[in-house]
Amino acid sequence: MKAMSSQNKNPMLNLILFGPPGAGKGTQSAKLIEKYNLLHISTGDLFRKHLSEGTELGLLARKYMDEGHLVPDEVVIGMVDDKINENGSVKGIIFDGFPRTVAQAEALDALLTKKGNPVSAMISLEVPHNELRERIKERGKTSGRVDDQNDEKINTRIQVYEKETFPVAEHYAAQGKLHKVNGVGTIDGIFDNISTIINSL
Numbered sequence: 001m002k003a004m005s006s007q008n009k010n011p012m013l014n015l016i017l018f019g020p021p022g023a024g025k026g027t028q029s030a031k032l033i034e035k036y037n038l039l040h041i042s043t044g045d046l047f048r049k050h051l052s053e054g055t056e057l058g059l060l061a062r063k064y065m066d067e068g069h070l071v072p073d074e075v076v077i078g079m080v081d082d083k084i085n086e087n088g089s090v091k092g093i094i095f096d097g098f099p100r101t102v103a104q105a106e107a108l109d110a111l112l113t114k115k116g117n118p119v120s121a122m123i124s125l126e127v128p129h130n131e132l133r134e135r136i137k138e139r140g141k142t143s144g145r146v147d148d149q150n151d152e153k154i155n156t157r158i159q160v161y162e163k164e165t166f167p168v169a170e171h172y173a174a175q176g177k178l179h180k181v182n183g184v185g186t187i188d189g190i191f192d193n194i195s196t197i198i199n200s201l
Helices: 025-036 043-053 056-066 073-086 102-114 129-143 151-173 187-199
Strands: 013-018 039-042 092-096 121-126 178-182
Touching: 013 025, 013 151, 025 092, 025 187, 039 043, 039 073, 043 056, 043 073, 056 073, 073 102, 102 151, 121 151, 121 187, 129 151, 151 178, 178 187
Parallel strands: 013 092, 013 121, 039 092, 121 178
Antiparallel strands: none
16 A cells, blocks of 8 residues: 555545543544545544554553553654554544644644645634533443543543643644534534534635
């Protein structure tokens, strides 16, 4: 398969689906992948793949994790690069749960720009905090995640998002690439609004 090239006549559609825990990213991501034939990149999936296969990047990540440290951004970006290179002929990519920090956003921008296909847009699902808490607790009834049912942990996750992850939206707003979508409503209604933005790119 050919890797992404700066000579592409039809630029790839590279989307970042953004929003706090409980915003509905997973639901909308699945619909976008199907409609636009996008490659789904989730860092959680990448970690599991590299750790289970014992790749060089996986072993490096394991070393940091075993020592109680966060895996450095360059290792995460290395996994993202590896995934893109494996799937070079796709029409575009949807990044789910990544980038989480401005440093990761800058590293992703550098990687994609080097490949000639920068981020097309960030689509941010906007949902009030009280709605997020209700959604996460409702999800907790079936997800099996303990932190989906604990009020304190839910609040902590939202606070971490506001402090560490929300600045990523400001990073793309400065590039004119941030598109906000009301994340409250029917799944199909929200999806139609997202599709309208994508079709206008």
